[in-house]
Amino acid sequence: MRLSQKCIYGLLAVYELAAAGAGQSRTINEIAAAQDVPTVFLQTILRELRNSGIVESRRGKEGGYLLSRPARTVTLAEVIRCLDGEIAPVDEFTHAMALTEEMKAIAESVRAKYEQVNFADVILRAQLMQNEGLDFCI
DSSP: OOOOHHHHHHHHHHHHHHHHOTTOOBOHHHHHHHHTOOHHHHHHHHHHHHHTTSEEEEOSTTOEEEESSOGGGOBHHHHHHHHHOSSSOOOOOTTOHHHHHHHHHHHHHHHHHHHHOBHHHHHHHHHHHHHHTOOOOO
16 A cells, blocks of 8 residues: 555644644644645645644634644544545455455555554654653763
8 A cells, every 4th residue: 555645745744733732733834844845735735634624724823733633533544534535445356356355354454553543642652762762871
């Protein structure tokens, strides 16, 4: 399974909003700079994420984008489906049904993992990875 570049940028944008913290907004330019995502694509992606109820936008001085609900309730699967559609579709092998069934089982495992992982999990993992990289030697 391969995610589209649009979906990858969307996942990075939602990750950035989750990292900002609950109720904290980020401008398109802040998200783009932090995650090295082209601003032009980000505008369209954030609009789709907003229309799906994953993010919301605020106007004004403190405006920008933020998650519409807690990061623990936003899964990777939700973002992927919003931007790419069905997760891990499987082609039918008409002359090798056993192969088709194995491919479907693999795809279902992938879908289940994407459903299980939420952005709070990802932020926690990032924090743990960052802490592991610290060297307290003097």
